[in-house]
Amino acid sequence: xxxxxxxxxxxxxxxxxxxxxxxxxxxxxxxxxxxxxxxxxxxxxxxxxxxxxxxxxxxxxxxxxxxxxxxxxxxxxxxxxxxxxxxxxxxxxxxxxxxxxxxxxxxxxxxxxxxxxxxxxxxxxxxxxxxxxxxxxxxxxxxxxxxxxxxxxxxxxxxxxxxxxxxxxxxxxxxxxxxxxxxxxxxxxxxxxxxxxxxxxxxxxxxxxxxxxxxxxxxxxxxxxxxxxxxxxxxxxxxxxxxxxxxxxxxxxxxxxxxxx
Numbered sequence: 039x040x041x042x043x044x045x046x047x048x049x050x051x052x053x054x055x056x057x058x059x060x061x062x063x064x065x066x067x068x069x070x071x072x073x074x075x076x077x078x079x080x081x082x083x084x085x086x087x088x089x090x091x092x093x094x095x096x097x098x099x100x101x102x103x104x105x106x107x108x109x110x111x112x113x114x115x116x117x118x119x120x121x122x123x124x125x126x127x128x129x130x131x132x133x134x135x136x137x138x139x140x141x142x143x144x145x146x147x148x149x150x151x152x153x154x155x156x157x158x159x160x161x162x163x164x165x166x167x168x169x170x171x172x173x174x175x176x177x178x179x180x181x182x183x184x185x186x187x188x189x190x191x192x193x194x195x196x197x198x199x200x201x202x203x204x205x206x207x208x209x210x211x212x213x214x215x216x217x218x219x220x221x222x223x224x225x226x227x228x229x230x231x232x233x234x235x236x237x238x239x240x241x242x243x244x245x246x247x248x249x250x251x252x253x254x255x256x257x258x259x260x261x262x263x264x265x266x267x268x269x270x271x272x273x274x275x276x277x278x279x280x281x282x283x284x285x286x287x288x289x290x291x292x293x294x295x296x297x298x299x
Contacts (some may be wrong), residue, residue: 045117046264047110049100049157050127054226055176055260058253059124062261064089071113073127075099100127100153103160108162120164121171122264125154128176128194130228132187143220150194151201152236158205162214163212168212172264175202177220177275182283195220199275206273215272217263222279224251246281 046063050056051072060070064087073096074080084095094116096109113120128150131142154175165171180188181195199216205216223229223241229250233241242248259278262268277283 042067043069043119044121045069045071045113045119046122046124047073047096047113047120047157047171048124048126049098049153050176051124052076052083052226055221055224055256056124056126057083058257059126059260060093061087062254062257063122063264064092068122069093069117069202071096071109071117071208073098073100073109074086075127086183099149100125100157101148103156104158106160110164114164114259119168120161121168122156123161123165123171124176124260124264125157125173125174125198126176128154130191132191132232133189134187135189138189146190147194147197150191151197154198155201158209158216162209162212164235165214166212169216172268173214173216174211174260174263175199175205175216175218177202177218179220179222179279179283181276182220182275202275203273210272215263215268217268217271217273218275218278219256219259219263220275220277221256222251222277222282223259224253224256226253241282244282244285245279246285249280251278251280 046068048056048060048070051060052074060072062072069092071094079099080095082098087093093183096112098105100106129146131146158173175198177198178195180192181199184192202216202218209216258277259276
């Protein structure tokens, strides 16, 4: 098999980008532990995947250090090693600043920032046992560009981008590379539920490629950074966003003038 018995742990893997990443690893012959806080969704996902020999379901809240440690122990017991960790689990609470409660702030940072810290700290010793590995943190364009309603979410993702660099510097001596992928607007179930037609039109106006990304496109970037093909890449934040972070305004009229120029 192409994966050569390698093992990946993906958090927030029951749906969305996490599930797409898990499927990408499986397609290349890796064994995959899928961790998620949503028990029923995770159970349905495992049934749909139908790969009991090469997958492991882990019900866990990534902000709970004891639960994370127990999950890593299960990965070690089942697969004996860990080669890649994808810190994808996250939550979004979109509220105006003056309506964001202390509880909102605490929960978003606990999951989106403390969660990757806890998971990485627990996973790194197991990775070290087999010569290292790769970690990919899923940040967000909201961590690179400020926007309304995202005081807690954007700050948590900006913190995660810097935490990625801290991890990369310190874990390099263990043979562990650490990078981040910052998705732009992606056609996930959450986006479809939250983004109105007007919001989607605004995004299309601003994104140079003029569309939302696909979960599978994010999965390809994640898989690449975890693969040996990225063996000299660490400490980087890769925006997978159709050019959204690179641009200022991208109005249809200006695009038309650019095509005609």
